Amino acid sequence: MKITSRYFLRAACATVLALSCGISVASAQGVIVERGVMPAPRVEVIPVAPSPRHHWIRGHWAWRGGGWAWIPGQYIVGVVPEMPVEVVEVVPARPGPEFYWVKGHHIWEGGRWVWHRGVWLR
16 A cells, blocks of 8 residues: 555656646746847948959848847958848747847858857856
8 A cells, every 4th residue: 555655646746746847838938038139230331342243241230259249241252142031930948047048140151141040048
């Protein structure tokens, strides 16, 4: 009888623990905290191109070292595709209360636009 009671107690505790975790995870999925929302794009004065081969890459915001940094526009030699449309992300549950969400964004790297997905940071 003691063995049965012990197993029942363990199963009941495990069930209560699982339900309480499930409730907290479900409620956390709807919460998005975004520290340092990406600022609006800056207005840039585009200088005259150095040659007909040069094309302008517009300035953009990038997450660097715990904050948004403005990457100024510049000319490069070659064709520059327009910055792609933002990717709609599904924000995963917050890992803990000390984490904040940094949304995904495109950055010009290696001669092309690269998507940096959103991430939870401390």
